[in-house]
Amino acid sequence: MGNERKNVLEYLPQKIASEIKNKVPDIEQILEIRIRVNKPICVRTIKKEYVIDEIKIENTDMNRIFNIITEFSTYAYENSIKKGFITVKGGHRIGICGEAVYENNEIKYINNVSYLNFRSAKEIIGCANDLYEKLYKNNIFKNTLIISEPGKGKTTLLRDIIRLLSDKGKFNISVIDERSEIAASYKGMTTNDLGIRTDVMTAFEKKDGIVMAIRAMAPDIIAVDEIGNKEDIEGLYFAKQSGVGVIATAHGSNVNEKVTKYKDLFKKYIYIEEIGEYECI
Structure with a gap:
């Protein structure tokens, strides 16, 4: 790991971050912060949602936030913006909504950004301790699919399984991190611990990254x-x-x-019903 994790609140103007800290008792449990022009701020934690109506977001606030998350260079983030999200230091993913600009039947850019969803990345070391050994036998890995509804911790569990398979299972692993949420890479350095035998391919589309990793890294x-x-x-x-x-x-x-859809591809299935509660099939 080469980066110190930044708190998601560090990407918000001081007045907004301070108000959230005042209203949300445990900021470490924040999962999402939804910011909309002319609307109150909605903060979802592991246990509940907080509506912060003391501050109404204005266009000037939105422009300032957008400058912060793009480091005052929207051009540098153009490819991410047109996909509808930006991943910032720490692995936090910020969803973007506004007006689409099309060129040659493809989205070229998103103008007049009026809605942002800050999804706070969580690294929970050890959350897969009692699970990872069920995924391989005699050094043969059983292809595995982790399933859940959004926001239940799929990526968090995946991340720790990768770390344990790499460090304790001694598998060479290639991570195709299309949105930089698994490794939380920032300028080539990872924030999250994925193990000593893990290589990360950041921003590759999955199929391209898989083919290249197999040919180049022999995972x-x-x-x-x-x-x-x-x-x-x-x-x-x-x-x-x-x-x-x-x-x-x-x-x-x-x-x-x-199971029916992917029966020829996966042998093990992990279903997450609620955060921290899962079943291995």
């Missing part, structure tokens, strides 16, 4: 977050056909549906 396991489209699945099948194990996450509330 035992490929790890990716939030699979869904056809290209993601094609990349994972390429890994399987290449003799490389895969571990991934996916949104969902129906385990049986995922």
Whole structure:
């Protein structure tokens, strides 16, 4: 690890951060901060939601926040912005909504940003201690899919499984970190601990990263977050056909549906019902 983790509140103007600190008893439990022009701030923690109506966000506030998260250089973040999010130091992902600008049938940029969703990254070392050994036997990894609804801790659990498989299982792992949420890489350095045998490919689209990692890094396991489209699945099948194990996450509330859909790809399924509560199938 090469970066000190920044608190998500550090990306907000002082008056807004101070008001949140005054209203939210335990800022370490913050999961999301939703900021909308002309609306109160909504803060969701592990246990409840707080509506902070003492401050109404104005356009000037939004512009200032946007300058902070882009380090006063929107051009440097252009590729991320057009995808609808920015990942900042510490692995926090900030969702962006505004007016789309199209060029050649593709989104070129997002103008007049009026809505932001700060998703606070959480690293919980040891949360997979009683789980990771169930995922391999005789040094053979069982392809694994982690399933839950949004905000239940899929990425947090994935991150610790990667660390343990790398350090204790002694697997070489390539992480394809498309949104920089797993490793929390910032300017080439990772914030999160993914283990001593783990390599990280940041900002690669999953399929491209999987193919390149297999050819260049010879991993035992490929790890990716939030699979869904056809290209993601094609990349994972390429890994399987290449003799490389895969571990991934996916949104969902129906385990049986995922088992039926991916029965040829995954052998183990982990369902997270609530934060910290999971079942291994």
